[in-house]
Amino acid sequence: MFLQLISIAILSFSGIAAAIDLTLTQQLMLAPSRHARYELLKDEDFVFDFGKGPSSELVNGGYLVDATSETFPALVGQGVGMAVGILGPCGFNTPHVHVGGTEFNIALNGTFQTFLALEPPTTDSGAPPRVVNLTMNTLQATIFPQGSPHMEFNPSCETRAFVAAFGTDDFGRTQEFEALFSVPDDVLEDSLGDSSQSLAD
Ligand SMILES: *[C@@H]1O[C@H](CO)[C@@H](O)[C@H](O)[C@H]1NC(C)=O
Numbered sequence: 444m445f446l447q448l449i450s451i452a453i454l455s456f457s458g459i460a461a462a463i464d465l466t467l468t469q470q471l472m473l474a475p476s477r478h479a480r481y482e483l484l485k486d487e488d489f490v491f492d493f494g495k496g497p498s499s500e501l502v503n504g505g506y507l508v509d510a511t512s513e514t515f516p517a518l519v520g521q522g523v524g525m526a527v528g529i530l531g532p533c534g535f536n537t538p539h540v541h542v543g544g545t546e547f548n549i550a551l552n553g554t555f556q557t558f559l560a561l562e563p564p565t566t567d568s569g570a571p572p573r574v575v576n577l578t579m580n581t582l583q584a585t586i587f588p589q590g591s592p593h594m595e596f597n598p599s600c601e602t603r604a605f606v607a608a609f610g611t612d613d614f615g616r617t618q619e620f621e622a623l624f625s626v627p628d629d630v631l632e633d634s635l636g637d638s639s640q641s642l643a644d
């Protein structure tokens with residue numbers, strides 16, 4: 444009886460799997476070997492075009508184009524990812540973190556101002572972080588360690604580009620201010636030191 448139930452469960456699972464239209468990324472993730480993955484990819488699937496336009500728009504003039512396993516299925520299993528940032532005049536990629544991995548960022552065609560907040564000691568997590576403030580000239584590169592808040596600013600009046608390489612195909616991006624200001628107002632007020640109004644009010 445138990446075995447019968449299991450085989451019914453397996454049969455209905457494969458029935459469901461067949462009925463679902465799997466994306467190429469999902470098929471690649473299920474493939475049992477590298478060779479099996481290559482069999483699923485046509486020649487043109489090996490091309491990603493960073494010139495195809497934004498994955499996300501920046502609020503302060505510019506956009507990002509992300510190559511991840513979702514936007515570029517051929518990355519599945521390769522352990523790398525990449526983003527290109529286009530910052531317009533005075534464009535600002537506001538403070539954000541990549542939960543998935545460390546960023547290796549190179550200024551492609553002009554100077555950028557970058558800021559990086561390094562993690563404090565675990566014994567004093569409320570200590571002000573060390574901020575690394577750099578002027579990155581053309582072809583200079585820096586790292587933003589995994590999970591560390593950082594930002595890039597284009598101080599010029601021309602459009603400039605940077606390239607960000609990652610050792611993961613799922614680097615992610617969380618904008619710090621959007622995340623912070625999503626919490627309830629009274630939590631924000633207390634966190635910012637307004638002790639006159641407690642959370643219990
Ligand atoms: C960062 O460095 C630049 C260039 O040296 C300087 O103009 C700017 O004031 C610095 N910013 C901060 C917040 O330290």
Ligand SMILES: *[C@@H]1O[C@H](CO)[C@@H](O)[C@H](O)[C@H]1NC(C)=O
Pocket residue numbers: 529551552553601602603604
């Ligand atoms: C830098 O490269 C980007 C992307 O190709 C381009 O849009 C921008 O005009 C370039 N800027 C300069 C100053 O060459």
